[in-house]
Amino acid sequence: MKLLRRGGSDDSADHEVPATETAQAAAPEEPAPAKTTGKGRPTPKRRDAENRRRGPVAPAPLTAKEARERRKALRKSQTKEERKAAAAQRRSEAAERRNRMLAGEEKYLLPRDRGPVRAYVRDLVDSRRNLVGLFMPLALVLILSMFLGPVVQQYVTLAMFVMMLLMVIEGVYLGRMVNKKARERFPDSTDGGFGLGWYAFVRASQIRKLRAPLPRVEPGDAV
Known part of the structure; x- marks a missing residue:
């Protein structure tokens, strides 16, 4: 449809624009949605990402000689700094295991000290003042008396x-005593007899500060 100007002349370049087209031109263009791209592959493992592929694990050594040979081969393949670092780590781990053993953690105890019965016997011994605990000091006195006169040696x-x-x-x-109390406390246990009594005697003969694991109770405490 042509538009008529005031002067009556028509302009072929002017056309009527539809309302829908005008609204579309006035509205701002919506931004295109961000295109997400997937990896398209599974997430690699950490050791593969770090280019550290592990080979098959060697079986444990069967003899002490084989273990020594493996340690020698490992030391030869390491630098001086690596050997020092490995030695420091071994000392640290050994100290940690000893501290946990002295604290009485079941995992780090020697086989002779494991079990609730042995722990109970240790508490019974540590809660008493035992005469056999003087064995080591008296043995030292006997050794020193050898440097004295024969009369003193006789009395000592x-x-x-x-x-x-x-x-x-x-x-x-x-x-x-410890066998009787252990049977009362643990009636279903098979740990007892001469072995349990000897275990109590050996612990009682040691100096209190040198006992391992360390005492958990003080002399006179009820167990």
Whole structure:
């Protein structure tokens, strides 16, 4: 449709624009949605990403000689700094295991110290003041007396004989006592008899500060 100007002349270049086209031209263009691209492949493992592919694990050595040969081969393949770092790590791990063993953690105890019965016997021994605990100090006195006169040696030897007799008597009493209480506390346990009594006697004969695992109770505490 042609538009008529005031002067009556028509302009062929002017045309009527539809309302829908005008609205579309006035509206701002919407931004195109971001195109997400997938990886298209599974996530690589960490060791593959770091280019560290592990080979088959060597079987454990069957003999002590084979273990020594493996350690020698490993030391030859390491630099001096790597050997120092490995030695420091081994010392640190050994110290950590010893500290946990002294603290009484079941995982790090020696086979002879494992189990609730052995822990209970240790507490029984540590809660008493035992005469057999003087065995090591008296043995040191006996050694030093050898440098003295023969008269002094006779008296020291006699005293040591009396003390040893008393220690044997106390050891027998201690073994019977811990076996009786262990059976009362753990009636279904098979740990007992002479082995359990000897275990209590050996611990009682040690100096308190040198016992391993360390005592958990003080002398006179109820167990």
